Amino acid sequence: MTSTDAGRPLRVAIGEDDVLLREGVARILTDAGLEVVSRSGDADDLLHRTLAYRPDVVVADVHMPPGFTDDGLRAAMELRRRSPGIGVLILSQFCEPAYVMDLVGERPEGVGYLLKERVGDVTAFVDAVTRVAAGGSALDPEVVARMLGRRTREGPLQQLTPRELAVLAAMAEGLSNLGVAESLLISHASVEKHVTAIFRKLRIAPLDSENRRVQAVLTYLRTDDRRR
Incomplete structure (x- = not known):
């Protein structure tokens, strides 16, 4: 399901510093009937835009500017703290269970963690985004x-x-x-x-x-x- 109970398309914010991947994810989700409301290339902008647009779900990278360490993950955790109703799906190049535990915290609802290579399976990727938006979970099989x-x-x-x-x-x-x-x-x-x-x-x-x-x-x- 790519729409809410009210019938409007699911709204998505994307945080990814790689322009090609960011635009690719946006295209995949748009073609699937979701609405991409914001696109950010750094963690600070992601946090700001997500709090402003209040999407149903955020799709974000772990390693983003300005620090290029775990800035994206920390922004996602802050979003979960400040806006519990927003789902968070992390995309990462790395299989890091510790990141999953940090992201889950005390509230496993509406959270996902996938390796970036899974984006290539468009149907499964879109399903993961919509599942997380609905309050479910989506964890990468390898993790x-x-x-x-x-x-x-x-x-x-x-x-x-x-x-x-x-x-x-x-x-x-x-x-x-x-x-x-x-x-x-x-x-x-x-x-x-x-x-x-x-x-x-x-x-x-x-x-x-x-x-x-x-x-x-x-x-x-x-x-x-x-x-x-």
Whole structure:
């Protein structure tokens, strides 16, 4: 869905210092029916314009001027603090789970982190943007694999079977049960069975909403990361 409940197109702000990538992302989103309300080449301008235009979602790079370190990420975190209703999708060249944990903070709603190479899969990229705008999550599979991989040696995740870990990873990426089934080539009923087992083993109460279940998984990952 590329429009809000009110019927207007989803509004997007873009923060990317690479002109070609910035314009490419804008073109992809515009062609998909979203409205790009601002384009910024540095983190300070991104923060200023986003607070002024109040889009539904921000798509931003991690490394941006003026500092060329994690300026874009810090701008995104500030936006989440000051405007909780705005979704934030980070695009990065680097697979950095620590960045994900910083971005998620105490509130996993409306957050995403993708490697820049994923933009080439236009359908999946647009889906990630719209999912984050709606308050869902979209985490890069490579980042999720690294997050889960360093937890399999000890702790509650050690109780999960390889298939359950695969299901958990797909859920953390933001996929619905149907999406998990299609991704792993298993039945919808099998996914439901695995999800029930995952929540039982991780002691996470199953919830009605697909989105809230994903948020529960992200919350677990964040909390577990801080215990280590």
